[in-house]
Amino acid sequence: TIQHIFKEIFKASLELQEDDHSKAMLVSRKRKQDDTIVTVKGEAIGDGQQRIIAGPCSVESREQVDQVAQTLKKQGIKLMRGGAFKPRTSPYDFQGLGIEGLEILKEAADKHDLAVISEIVTPHDIEKAVDYLDVIQIGARNMQNFELLKAAGKVDKPILLKRGLSATLAEFINAAEYIHSQGNGNIILCERGIRTYETATRNTLDISAVPILKQETHLPVLVDVTHSTGRRDLLLPAAKAALAIGADGVMTEVHPDPAVALSDSAQQMDFPQFDEFLNKLEESGLYKRGSVTAN
Amino acid sequence: TIQHIFKEIFKASLELQEDDHSKAMLVSRKRKQDDTIVTVKGEAIGDGQQRIIAGPCSVESREQVDQVAQTLKKQGIKLMRGGAFKPRTSPYDFQGLGIEGLEILKEAADKHDLAVISEIVTPHDIEKAVDYLDVIQIGARNMQNFELLKAAGKVDKPILLKRGLSATLAEFINAAEYIHSQGNGNIILCERGIRTYETATRNTLDISAVPILKQETHLPVLVDVTHSTGRRDLLLPAAKAALAIGADGVMTEVHPDPAVALSDSAQQMDFPQFDEFLNKLEESGLYKRGSVTAN
């Protein structure tokens, strides 16, 4: 029938258009078949081995960060996160230590031979951050802060881009393309939960995003289990799901004493909890600790 | 300060109320510590071993169901699903074979020594269905069809209850309580994706629902990977995530020839695809096929 013919033309036309668009995207798997591997101080992300990125929600003090760095080192973890510029809902909440926080991170990283990741929130600070950080994070609230993305695309430093609170995967991929289009292809994507009606978790972890992003792009994909669940008791199960479904790594928060943390106290692990988290993850067969090298 | 005292009283009061409520719920883990194990024709669901439930979206013919049953048997799978009463968005779409569909399912089940699961959509049919089915399914659209839940609570047959399209976990648990409150505690919960703004998948698989439901209730929890993703290419990754996070089993759709299926043709696997699905799931270490007994 005529309708059937139209349907076929319709489909063909649709695929044609989609193909063209995807091929044009620098981050697209159609443009580049091979996985992009982002190497940070010798640690590869996206090479098939699964990594943990951990650290406190906020950088609070030299001592706090040093304690975390030691713990990570002992656990064979190379990548430390910590917030210096903190985007907070209320202007009266702790806004982070800023540049001083970056200095503290760098000091600990140098001392313990770790790589550090921290969020930058203005185009203006991106250039400065290059001197302190191994990976620059762009947070969920800034995923469509396009000027920030463009600035991130102009520096020679890996970028960890988090999915926006309510971003579609298409928007997320386009945000990565903003960075890549400016020259910087060292991009790591990070699913961190989306906003839905469900209130049992802080956000809803969109676990299917992982295989879709791996199919659609050639970039490494992480899952932030802390912000996607907002519950300490769900960190381990969410990490298992993330690694089982093919994530290249998991991000989570560790603090020497979560009860006194200046932000997110309810969802950070203390050191014994973190040790147990890693043990159980190893037992599940989904993760292997890195070798602990002498400092 | 006075405010601090108020806060503490506030918290204590809140916990007190929540405790009382949860203790009152028959399905609550606080009421019964031990896992409920639902046994269906000798196959246990919720005993720590992970099960696959598979079959066509719709029962279409004797031959179709028999082919599926043979395949399941060969794969060491004991639990077959198939839709006889189909809730469809449009009144002009195929509505299922009804009672005849149940007869076809029973015939195949008897022949191949399988257990069968099918959806019932009116209180009136629940009693009839008892003669044909091993497990009665209540679908997502009927999760808050309370009269249907009450009817399901009055029969002596396991009930598989699917989460509603936009149900909170609290509503889901209360829906299970409707069944249990009428006397029937043989309930299996099934996460099947929730409705969000994201269109890359048919629904958004809320993977965190699994550990939360396991914590809050003592009931077995399955994940329907077909309806939560709506994409054949995501069935395997979603199944891995589900099993890794602690689901007691996975539900999926298999059809001898998906291209000609009367419903959901884009998301059902054919037999070779299903074989590969099971092989890869076994390779991942997250699943073990049941032993194939002679018929």
Added chain:
Amino acid sequence: TIQHIFKEIFKASLELQEDDHSKAMLVSRKRKQDDTIVTVKGEAIGDGQQRIIAGPCSVESREQVDQVAQTLKKQGIKLMRGGAFKPRTSPYDFQGLGIEGLEILKEAADKHDLAVISEIVTPHDIEKAVDYLDVIQIGARNMQNFELLKAAGKVDKPILLKRGLSATLAEFINAAEYIHSQGNGNIILCERGIRTYETATRNTLDISAVPILKQETHLPVLVDVTHSTGRRDLLLPAAKAALAIGADGVMTEVHPDPAVALSDSAQQMDFPQFDEFLNKLEESGLYKRGSVTAN
């Protein structure tokens, strides 16, 4: 270019398919240009004049319903609502008086010459309800209880169909089509808020649904301001918006003493509040009270 041609064919094909589908729908404006007017005991809904439907959330006693009926009568309102079968999240909440509730409603309606609307929740009760009610309501939780819709399509009584908690407009229209396809075209649609992430209101009133439903179908469209907002302080503003955007009427809840109501106590108006609600609505020029006829 070839791509441009494909795009045009694509669009033509799309429109062709959509046209065909819409034309096939009995509820579609393309099928029937004129507005459907549903007349209930001499009161027309959908004739261009705007109506109020009010009454208690639950029928609780003869006296309560009689007081409400008197009040409506005095206010020139002809249509009274009241819940006899109450779908409640928990099985331990008040479930309504059932058939007794319908009897109470009918008695008050007869005495005060009002029309009554009440929700029915099983196909089985639809036939019985015909003897008591002037309009049968199908509630949000049952919008895709297709067996109930089919039963409603077989009786000769107007049906008020509420939009499901997370139903798309396309699904809502198809649900109405289920009723119409069985022969009963006397259908009133009712927007009652959808489920979103926002918690400031119980649901999010999707006000744009009104003009879309009026365009796509020929059916009258109401807005339930009580359930869409869940806040007494928003009933008046929401009613103004509903009438301004073209709704054929507004549904709301009135109770002699909301504080002791067996359900929804926080969102029902008492009589003085209801009087003020109607006064302010009239002042805005968006509504005119009906004439009060001697009883």
Added chain:
Amino acid sequence: TIQHIFKEIFKASLELQEDDHSKAMLVSRKRKQDDTIVTVKGEAIGDGQQRIIAGPCSVESREQVDQVAQTLKKQGIKLMRGGAFKPRTSPYDFQGLGIEGLEILKEAADKHDLAVISEIVTPHDIEKAVDYLDVIQIGARNMQNFELLKAAGKVDKPILLKRGLSATLAEFINAAEYIHSQGNGNIILCERGIRTYETATRNTLDISAVPILKQETHLPVLVDVTHSTGRRDLLLPAAKAALAIGADGVMTEVHPDPAVALSDSAQQMDFPQFDEFLNKLEESGLYKRGSVTAN
């Protein structure tokens, strides 16, 4: 009973905390009872009279903006919008004329004695924009770009703040507080639809946000009918609902020739459509055109 006492203490405690928090907010109605009126070139926003803000999605050329400015002038509209810095999903879409666009806007505003509003997307440009604009807009994607909000709080120029794509009202109010906390209290809030599962409209207009924002804050509240619906056929009904529910004004898009617009061609009105829009709005009694003064 003890439980009842706890409940009462619970409620009292809750209110106490909420009160304290709201009182602390500079934008809160509890802090300042009187409505804030923002005056722009002699035109008051928030004084009880309802305003229209209109103009093209993107500034494309001197001629285009001049034509729009003339039209607005003739219609008695004082406030012109136009995008110079365009946040676009794809880096390959038209990104706006930037500073040149601001110059074009200023030129037209000077010539026709209009006030102009345009979006600024980096803290760095805020100071420059002060020379060109009468109102600085912060767009939905930047509602939680806190550095931008802080920069906006430091200039002496009214700020129009749009609600984020998936922002809660609490987050929206806190975003306004970021601006106010830096010294600038001349803030106009703008509801522009939220992201939900519904696809019939581009976003879902959360109409209840208007009365809630008017209650919770003392700031003027507008509704952007273009972005909340994304459909030209819904602009008029949405504007009626917005004005009926108490919005201080409506924002919409007008273009000399929408079909060739560089962005959002499907949702802008041409001049005759805009004229009809205003006529029908006046007929509804919800809006009065400003007096047309000789140029």
